[in-house]
Amino acid sequence: MIARVLILFSMLGLLTAAIGSAHAADAKAGRKKAQMCAACHGIDGLSKMPMAPNIAGSPAMYLEKQMKSFRSEERKDETMNVVAKPLSDADIADLAAWYSGLTVDVTLPH
Numbered sequence: 421m422i423a424r425v426l427i428l429f430s431m432l433g434l435l436t437a438a439i440g441s442a443h444a445a446d447a448k449a450g451r452k453k454a455q456m457c458a459a460c461h462g463i464d465g466l467s468k469m470p471m472a473p474n475i476a477g478s479p480a481m482y483l484e485k486q487m488k489s490f491r492s493e494e495r496k497d498e499t500m501n502v503v504a505k506p507l508s509d510a511d512i513a514d515l516a517a518w519y520s521g522l523t524v525d526v527t528l529p530h
């Protein structure tokens with residue numbers, strides 16, 4: 421009996437741990453966090469600096485991958501390695517939600 425209760429409790433523990441680690445990306449929180457990106461990428465994801473790329477409307481998966489690569493320094497860039505270092509997975513998911521959620525309108529030249 422006690423063993424069963426213990427097993428139940430440990431299963432509940434695992435379940436809560438799993439729920440706790442699954443972070444639902446929050447674009448609104450991402451907008452706030454994007455203040456620290458705005459000088460270079462703009463809050464609108466359009467470059468404000470000659471070296472910085474536009475990131476508005478890029479797929480969230482792509483943005484997340486790039487930020488994690490900068491964080492691990494698998495992708496090297498002096499600026500982005502420093503910027504990405506303190507970001508948590510949740511920060512990255514929120515930032516990706518914000519920037520991927522922006523709509524980009526493209527007009528082809530004639």
Ligand code: HEC
Nearest residue numbers: 456457460461471472473475483486487497499500503515
């Ligand atoms: C001081 C300027 C600066 C700041 C601040 C900055 N970035 Fe960057 N970012 C850059 C530069 C420069 C690059 C291009 C790096 C390269 O050439 O590999 C870049 C590249 C990126 C890329 C890769 C885009 C691509 O398509 O390859 C992403 C994603 C990105 N930044 C996200 C962010 C986010 C999110 C923040 C805020 C947390 C941020 N950056 C803050 C300058 C900046």
